[in-house]
Amino acid sequence: MRKGKRVIYTLLILVIPLLISGCWDRKELEGRAIVTLIAIDKGENNQIKFSVQIARTSDSQASSNGGSSGGEKSSIIMSGTGDTVFDAIRNLILKAGRKLYYPHNTAIILGNDIAREGILPELDLFNRDAEMRPLTWILVTPGQAADILEAQSTLESLSAKQLDMMLTDFGASSKTVATNLLDTMKQLAYDSPGAVLSNIELDPSNPKKTLLLNGAAVFRRDKLIGRLDPLETRGYLWVKDKVNAGIITFPCPGEETKKISMEIKKAKGKIEPDISEGKFNFTITVNVVSRLAEQECLTDLGNPEELMKLKKSQNEVIEKEIRNIVDKAQDKYGTDILGFGTELSRKFPQEWQKIKDNWTEEFPKAEVNIVVNSKISDIGLVKKPL
Amino acid sequence: MLKRLRKLRKLKKLPACGQPETENASRPPSNEPEAEMNLLTSLLTTNLTVLKERFQNSVDIVFREFKVGFDPNKSAALIYIDGLVNPESINATILKPLMFDHEREELWKELNQHDLLSFIRDYAVPNNRVQEFSQLQDITDNILRGNSALLLDGFNSALIFDSIGFDSRVIQEPATESVVRGPREGFNESLGTNLSLLRRKIINENLILEQLNLGTRTRTKVCFAYLNGVVNEKLVNEVRARLQRIDVDGILESGYIEQLIEDAPVSIFPTVGNTEKPDILAAKLLEGRIGILVDGTPIALTVPYILVEALQSSEDYYARPYYVTIVRWIRIASLMFALFLPAIYIAIQSFHPDLIPTPLLVSMAKAREGIPFPAYVEVFLMGMIFEILREAGIRMPRPIGQAVSIVGGLVIGEAASKANLVSDTVIIFVALTGIASFVIPSLGDAIPLSRLFLMTWATFLGIFGILMGSIILLIHLVKLRSFGVPYMAPLAPGNLNDLQDVLIKAPTWALNTRPRILAAWNSIRGRSSRPSPKKK
Numbered sequence: 024m025r026k027g028k029r030v031i032y033t034l035l036i037l038v039i040p041l042l043i044s045g046c047w048d049r050k051e052l053e054g055r056a057i058v059t060l061i062a063i064d065k066g067e068n069n070q071i072k073f074s075v076q077i078a079r080t081s082d083s084q085a086s087s088n089g090g091s092s093g094g095e096k097s098s099i100i101m102s103g104t105g106d107t108v109f110d111a112i113r114n115l116i117l118k119a120g121r122k123l124y125y126p127h128n129t130a131i132i133l134g135n136d137i138a139r140e141g142i143l144p145e146l147d148l149f150n151r152d153a154e155m156r157p158l159t160w161i162l163v164t165p166g167q168a169a170d171i172l173e174a175q176s177t178l179e180s181l182s183a184k185q186l187d188m189m190l191t192d193f194g195a196s197s198k199t200v201a202t203n204l205l206d207t208m209k210q211l212a213y214d215s216p217g218a219v220l221s222n223i224e225l226d227p228s229n230p231k232k233t234l235l236l237n238g239a240a241v242f243r244r245d246k247l248i249g250r251l252d253p254l255e256t257r258g259y260l261w262v263k264d265k266v267n268a269g270i271i272t273f274p275c276p277g278e279e280t281k282k283i284s285m286e287i288k289k290a291k292g293k294i295e296p297d298i299s300e301g302k303f304n305f306t307i308t309v310n311v312v313s314r315l316a317e318q319e320c321l322t323d324l325g326n327p328e329e330l331m332k333l334k335k336s337q338n339e340v341i342e343k344e345i346r347n348i349v350d351k352a353q354d355k356y357g358t359d360i361l362g363f364g365t366e367l368s369r370k371f372p373q374e375w376q377k378i379k380d381n382w383t384e385e386f387p388k389a390e391v392n393i394v395v396n397s398k399i400s401d402i403g404l405v406k407k408p409l
Numbered sequence: 410m411l412k413r414l415r416k417l418r419k420l421k422k423l424p425a426c427g428q429p430e431t432e433n434a435s436r437p438p439s440n441e442p443e444a445e446m447n448l449l450t451s452l453l454t455t456n457l458t459v460l461k462e463r464f465q466n467s468v469d470i471v472f473r474e475f476k477v478g479f480d481p482n483k484s485a486a487l488i489y490i491d492g493l494v495n496p497e498s499i500n501a502t503i504l505k506p507l508m509f510d511h512e513r514e515e516l517w518k519e520l521n522q523h524d525l526l527s528f529i530r531d532y533a534v535p536n537n538r539v540q541e542f543s544q545l546q547d548i549t550d551n552i553l554r555g556n557s558a559l560l561l562d563g564f565n566s567a568l569i570f571d572s573i574g575f576d577s578r579v580i581q582e583p584a585t586e587s588v589v590r591g592p593r594e595g596f597n598e599s600l601g602t603n604l605s606l607l608r609r610k611i612i613n614e615n616l617i618l619e620q621l622n623l624g625t626r627t628r629t630k631v632c633f634a635y636l637n638g639v640v641n642e643k644l645v646n647e648v649r650a651r652l653q654r655i656d657v658d659g660i661l662e663s664g665y666i667e668q669l670i671e672d673a674p675v676s677i678f679p680t681v682g683n684t685e686k687p688d689i690l691a692a693k694l695l696e697g698r699i700g701i702l703v704d705g706t707p708i709a710l711t712v713p714y715i716l717v718e719a720l721q722s723s724e725d726y727y728a729r730p731y732y733v734t735i736v737r738w739i740r741i742a743s744l745m746f747a748l749f750l751p752a753i754y755i756a757i758q759s760f761h762p763d764l765i766p767t768p769l770l771v772s773m774a775k776a777r778e779g780i781p782f783p784a785y786v787e788v789f790l791m792g793m794i795f796e797i798l799r800e801a802g803i804r805m806p807r808p809i810g811q812a813v814s815i816v817g818g819l820v821i822g823e824a825a826s827k828a829n830l831v832s833d834t835v836i837i838f839v840a841l842t843g844i845a846s847f848v849i850p851s852l853g854d855a856i857p858l859s860r861l862f863l864m865t866w867a868t869f870l871g872i873f874g875i876l877m878g879s880i881i882l883l884i885h886l887v888k889l890r891s892f893g894v895p896y897m898a899p900l901a902p903g904n905l906n907d908l909q910d911v912l913i914k915a916p917t918w919a920l921n922t923r924p925r926i927l928a929a930w931n932s933i934r935g936r937s938s939r940p941s942p943k944k945k
Contacts, residue, residue: 033884037877041870049759049871051784052777057762057770078771081778126763127770184767 053080055124059098059183062168063145064134066104071137071145073111074102074169075123076183097180100172108148125152129183130160130190131204132223134168138240138247143211149204157205160190162223163240163247171223174232182234189236190221197260197269197287198253199236211245215365216383217358218242219259222250243358251348258348261309261341262361264292271313273340275320276332283324284317285337288400296367298374303389305363307345311395313337315402323407330399338395345393353387363389423649426604426618426632447545453484453562460488460560463549470552477507477561479514479533480525484562488548493555495574502536503557503570526564534559538571550628577602583685583707585850591727592688600630600704603687607634607700610691615639621652623666627659630704631666636694641928647892648699648712663703663710670712673889677858680891682714682851689723697928713892713927717900717911719851720744725914733914740848747846747856751788752867752875754838758784760871776832785868787831791839792864794821796857799843898926 057078066072077099101119105111116123131149133142142161149155164171176182190201202210202220210218219239226235239251239259251259260266268287275281289312297304315333318324324333352360364382368375378385449456457472464470469491477483487503506513513533522528530539542548543566548558555573580602583595596603604618615637622628631652635645651670660666667681668674684690685707690700693711701710720740725733757764758773765773780787798817805813822840825831846856859882866874889896899907907924909915918939922932 037881040873040877047870049869052758052762052770052774053780055762055774057767057774059767078767078774080771080774124762127767129767181767181771 050122054121056119056121058123058125058128059181060130060132060172060186061125061128062102062132062134062172063108063137064168065136065140070104070106071108071111072102072104072169073108073115074100074172075115076100076172077119077123078127078181078183097176098172098182100169102169108145112148125154126156128155128159129187130162132162132164132168132171135163135165135247137168138163138242141245142207142242142247143245146204146207150208155204157203157208159204160187160221161202161204161207162186162221164223165250166225170225170232171234174225174234177233186223186234189234193221193236194267195269196253197257197266198238199256200239200260200265211242215244216386217244217248217356217360219251219256219360241356241358241360243356248356248358251351254344255348255351258344258346259361261290261292261345262294262307262348264290266290266292270316271337271340273336275318275322276324276329276336277322278320281318281320283315283319283333283336285313285333285399286316288312288314294361294363294366296363296370298371303363303367303385304392305366305389306392306394307349308394309341309345309396310398311337311341312398312400314400318408321408325402325406330402334397334399337397337399341395341397342393345395349391349393353389353391357383357387359383359386423619423621426600426620426630426634449543449545449548449560449565449567451563451565453486453560456560456567457486459545460549463545473504475504475508477525477529478509479511479517483525486560487557488552488560489557489572490552490555493553493575494557494572498536498574499557499570499572503534503559503572506533506535507559526561526566526568529559529561530568534568534570536570536572540569541566542569543567553628580606586684586686586689586723588722588724588727591724592686594687595685596687596702596707596709598705598707600632600702603702603707603709604632604634606687607690607702610687611636611694616694619649623652623655623657624660625656625658627661629660631660632702632704634690634694634700634702636697639695639697639923639928639931640699641697641930644697644699644713644892648701652701660703662706663701663708666701666703667710672891676885676889678716678855678886678889678896679851680712680714680889680896682711682718683708684711685709686723692723692726695934696923697931713894715891715894715896715898715926716886717898719849720911726917730914730916737912737914743845743848744852744856747842747849748859748863749875749879750838750842750845751792751860752863752878753872754835755785755788755864756867756871756875759868773832773834776834779829780832781829782831784835785864787835788839788864791825791831791835792842792860794825795839795843894926899924 057080058075059078060076062074062076064072064074079097079099101115103111103115103118105114112123131146133145137145142163146161149159150157162171172182174182176185179185179188193199193201200219200221202218207218207220210220219241221236222238222240224235224237226233238253239256240247241249241251257266257269266287267290271285271287272282273285275283290309291311292307292309295306295308297306315324322329324330349361352358359382363386364375364379368379450459457474461470461472471487471489471491473487473489475485475487477485485507487499489499507529510533516532517525517528520528526541530541540551542551542558548567548569551569552558555575556569557572559568559570561568577599578597580594580597582593586595594606596606607618608616613636616634617637618632618634620630620632623631633648633652648670652666655666655669657665657669663683667679667683670681672680682693684693690709690711694700698711698713701712703709720737725737758777762770777784782790794817798813798821801813801817802810822836826833826836842860846853846860849856862882863875863878866878868874870877887895887897887901895902898904899911904925906922907926910920910924916939918937921935921937923934925932
């Protein structure tokens with residue numbers, strides 16, 4: 024009797040997980056098409072044009088652009104149209120035959136037209152579906168997104184892989200942002216006023232189609248309203264405390280035609296809101312540790328006075344970068360992409376409740392102070408230029 | 410009452426090994442009806458007729474009849490089996506003194522005794538072992554084992570002389586269990602040699618060897634060895650009882666015994682260990698285990714046997730401990746590879762390609778392209794080919810070996826992937842699995858079967874299925890016992906102290922205890938401390 028019970032319990036333990044564990048899906052690799060990039064554009068008749076880059080796994084498969092240098096192409100591009108994104112995806116299967124497999128998708132690229140109309144409707148599916156990963160990069164392109172899929176990779180065999188590495192290492196220059204699906208949704212959540220996403224283009228300096236991360240795209244709510252150039256993007260990153268590394272250049276003290284490169288080693292930025300007499304003040308404080316990495320002039324900079332000058336110039340450059348983006352946000356776009364409202368709501372919750380509906384009007388009027396503190400940690404292995 | 414008596418009889422110590430055939434205790438009960446028929450008579454001719462009848466005129470039985478030299482009226486007969494005896498020894502130590510010895514003749518006349526048999530035993534025959542029997546069964550047994558029996562006219566008992574002299578293989582390094590450092594000698598097929606090898610390892614009167622004859626037809630000598638004062642007394646009684654319970658017609662190898670005494674006969678996991686080397690057997694005895702040696706095979710059994718022993722090797726104890734610890738982990742990793750690799754391949758590639766890094770996935774997909782079978786068919790196919798090659802490698806005559814390895818390694822591997830029958834990835838996985846399973850030879854039958862089991866789960870349920878399969882395997886493993894010892898000890902039930910010889914190999918000076926699970930009551934081996942130069 025006891026043994027019988029034990030057998031029943033064991034069977035239950037083994038069987039119940041089978042029933043509660045969701046879908047069963049066995050599909051051999053050769054039955055799947057590995058999607059590496061997705062592009063969403065506006066198609067004809069207000070439809071969605073959904074394009075995918077698929078890793079090429081067999082010589083007998085038709086090849087397309089987007090391969091590595093040399094004759095061998097490493098990817099295939101297919102596209103389908105539909106009323107919605109999911110409709111387009113399913114229509115694509117009519118052409119593909121194989122099951123398109125999305126977990127290895129690197130990035131979703133949104134075309135200009137789609138972005139101007141609002142990206143939330145297009146991204147809904149990717150949030151909802153279990154097969155998509157929240158770490159997929161979200162990028163915006165000024166032209167047709169499908170063109171980006173055709174881009175040739177230079178160092179990697181797959182352009183998707185190269186794009187992934189470019190975005191992962193964005194911090195080396197801090198001149199662009201890298202936003203994945205999760206970041207994007209965080210930026211757009213809770214009626215936020217706007218977002219900044221990374222911007223991808225085809226490199227105009229290269230006759231072959233190659234990729235270039237160029238600045239960032241600015242969104243009011245979920246609609247594209249403009250773009251930031253690389254230095255404006257860094258201004259944004261200073262404020263958002265996302266600068267980890269990068270190079271700051273400014274003229275050499277004394278020898279204005281020559282330049283100096285400072286390497287950012289550490290940076291910390293924060294926004295402190297304040298209310299005085301019904302007016303909103305924001306103080307942006309940025310603390311930077313950098314090192315003298317390169318100088319073109321022959322001045323001996325390795326003494327305290329000169330270093331003080333360097334510090335001052337560096338402060339000015341950074342302050343200018345920040346001021347640019349603040350002005351642009353307040354005057355040109357009138358959108359709180361810097362997250363001032365969020366900081367305000369955290370520090371002054373009650374006041375925020377009163378002001379929150381009028382924030383779009385109030386934000387451009389806010390006063391912004393910028394404080395930059397620099398520290399130069401070292402000047403490298405040489406004391407003065409030879 | 411009867412049960413208790415039987416129990417008492419079981420607990421009775423068995424005769425020591427290496428002794429010639431004595432009383433009935435060690436012999437399977439004979440079914441012959443009349444007791445008188447089993448005794449010798451005083452008439453030599455009758456005795457010879459009876460014995461000839463018993464041996465049914467087998468050609469190799471020699472009945473050497475002669476007259477005793479110093480009492481020429483006495484007829485005598487020496488009975489032995491040609492080929493089992495050493496003829497020189499018979500000529501020199503038995504026949505020559507009996508037929509020619511004139512000194513003894515004087516003594517015999519001087520003493521003027523009537524008991525010729527006692528005289529021969531006490532004065533005449535310089536043989537190393539002499540015994541006197543009157544039971545016919547005892548006499549035949551001794552003759553069959555290579556001793557010779559002397560019958561004298563007028564005496565109803567026989568003298569048995571030691572004259573064993575048959576050929577056995579010389580002591581060699583065993584083909585299995587080879588070592589870089591450590592003794593090279595291995596057991597051979599002669600029980601006597603094997604016992605002597607063991608005796609030479611442990612010079613201690615507490616090394617007890619008990620003997621019994623198993624197999625109603627073969628009457629094979631089986632010996633079990635233990636170290637008194639180290640071994641658990643209950644364990645000895647259990648082994649003795651299980652051995653006495655055996656009732657088969659023949660024991661040709663220790664494998665027969667293994668299957669007749671093991672705890673979990675239907676489990677794929679072995680609960681009886683085996684070794685071919687005296688140093689390993691001695692080490693096991695020192696840990697409190699019992700060894701079972703069988704005449705006619707170089708493989709000795711050790712009980713109890715637990716899973717972690719499969720991960721230990723004798724060399725671990727001879728080499729310095731640091732690299733050995735790494736090797737232990739390599740063995741654990743190999744065990745995992747051998748069990749899980751093909752299953753994980755099937756699961757990942759059919760169910761969870763999202764777990765593979767993209768570049769690897771793309772190259773795996775490239776390898777799979779154009780292969781007509783699903784992944785599990787591929788893996789099963791390659792696995793089967795591997796097993797066929799392995800089996801062929803063992804069975805075929807040595808000179809053909811190279812041909813098979815060329816066909817196996819090059820032709821099948823290379824051609825199968827060129828012909829798009831299997832993907833290169835599968836060949837790598839199957840090869841790695843196969844090599845990994847050679848690292849743990851003692852689980853030779855458990856690993857492939859468990860692997861097959863897990864592969865089946867993976868085929869239907871992916872990684873989830875592997876998990877279920879592993880849980881079932883683990884439940885089975887923790888349930889197993891070998892002679893009362895939990896099979897997964899000291900992992901489950903855990904024993905931190907014993908793990909110093911499992912997860913790591915502690916230096917010899919730190920291994921001062923026996924496995925607690927075997928000898929909790931008496932676990933101190935020694936009290937050596939960490940060696941260091943003498944401090945001033």
